[in-house]
Amino acid sequence: MELETVLDELYALRPEEFTAARNARAAAARKAGDRELAERIRALHRPTVSAWACNLLVRREPEKIQPLISLGEGLRAAHRDLDGEQLRELGRQQHLLVGALAREARRLAADAGQAVGDSALHEIEATLHAVLADPHAAREWAAGHLEKPLSAPVGFSGLEASAAAVATPARPRAQAPVPATEPDEDRRDRRHREQLDRARQEAEAAERQAREGEHAREAAAAELEQAQAAFEESGERVASLERELRQARKQQRRTEDGLREARDRAAAADRTARDARNHAKKTQAAVERLSGHSA
Numbered sequence: 001m002e003l004e005t006v007l008d009e010l011y012a013l014r015p016e017e018f019t020a021a022r023n024a025r026a027a028a029a030r031k032a033g034d035r036e037l038a039e040r041i042r043a044l045h046r047p048t049v050s051a052w053a054c055n056l057l058v059r060r061e062p063e064k065i066q067p068l069i070s071l072g073e074g075l076r077a078a079h080r081d082l083d084g085e086q087l088r089e090l091g092r093q094q095h096l097l098v099g100a101l102a103r104e105a106r107r108l109a110a111d112a113g114q115a116v117g118d119s120a121l122h123e124i125e126a127t128l129h130a131v132l133a134d135p136h137a138a139r140e141w142a143a144g145h146l147e148k149p150l151s152a153p154v155g156f157s158g159l160e161a162s163a164a165a166v167a168t169p170a171r172p173r174a175q176a177p178v179p180a181t182e183p184d185e186d187r188r189d190r191r192h193r194e195q196l197d198r199a200r201q202e203a204e205a206a207e208r209q210a211r212e213g214e215h216a217r218e219a220a221a222a223e224l225e226q227a228q229a230a231f232e233e234s235g236e237r238v239a240s241l242e243r244e245l246r247q248a249r250k251q252q253r254r255t256e257d258g259l260r261e262a263r264d265r266a267a268a269a270d271r272t273a274r275d276a277r278n279h280a281k282k283t284q285a286a287v288e289r290l291s292g293h294s295a
Contacts, residue, residue: 001025006041008145009021009025011145012055012059012144014052014113015049018047022042023232044147045148046147047146048147049117049120050123051146053124054124054149056105056109056112057104057105057108058142064104065142068101068128069142072131075091075132076133094129098132099125123149126151129152137150137152
């Protein structure tokens with residue numbers, strides 16, 4: 001048994017089937033003497049519905065992995081180079097491809113008997129945006145072993161806004177006396193920049209809060225999963241002890257029957273021995289009488 005094989009098997013299962021299968025694989029590894037593998041399997045977390053749907057998309061539509069990864073590489077390069085025209089074009093492709101893949105993941109999940117609600121659909125889209133933004137996230141998604149949805153870095157989803165900003169050339173500083181209308185424009189630009197800075201700060205604060213909420217949710221889910229595993233293990237132990245108790249009672253009944261039969265045989269042998277001794281005494285007495293008459 002290898003961990004990669006177990007991962008492929010477990011994360012292909014529907015979420016509600018995950019825990020029992022994981023515990024069974026951990027028990028098998030422990031029984032085989034590989035305690036390290038057993039512990040690593042036991043530490044695996046059941047995937048959320050959105051993560052499972054993303055894994056399903058990778059497994060069922062492997063030919064769609066590379067187009068998204070390639071688009072992400074292009075977007076990141078255009079973002080670094082401040083290539084406004086390229087950003088606009090790739091941003092349009094991003095919107096179309098992410099939407100199409102998210103809908104495809106939802107359809108595949110429905111075909112497999114698992115409903116994907118709007119909240120889970122948004123998490124699928126967030127995961128695909130993360131794949132576009134982060135090469136590490138792209139590798140995680142392509143492996144098909146996601147436990148939870150991924151999150152794109154703050155600001156990456158706003159590529160279209162960045163593209164518009166790049167496409168508009170910066171206003172050159174005037175060397176001659178400025179027109180009377182320029183101060184108003186400068187004030188509008190300054191207010192716009194301030195509003196943009198505040199919006200970015202609020203977005204970053206909201207992202208931090210969201211991440212804190214996700215961490216709290218993950219910790220609670222992990223605690224629940226550990227409690228569930230402990231409960232299942234104790235249930236398995238109780239069932240094992242109950243089987244042992246039933247076997248012990250059967251064995252006790254068998255030995256009780258054997259004891260009763262042995263006692264009956266011992267009593268019968270005792271009676272036979274007494275009868276034989278009495279008969280021997282009688283015959284001896286008869287011999288002695290006969291011997292006396294002969295004398």
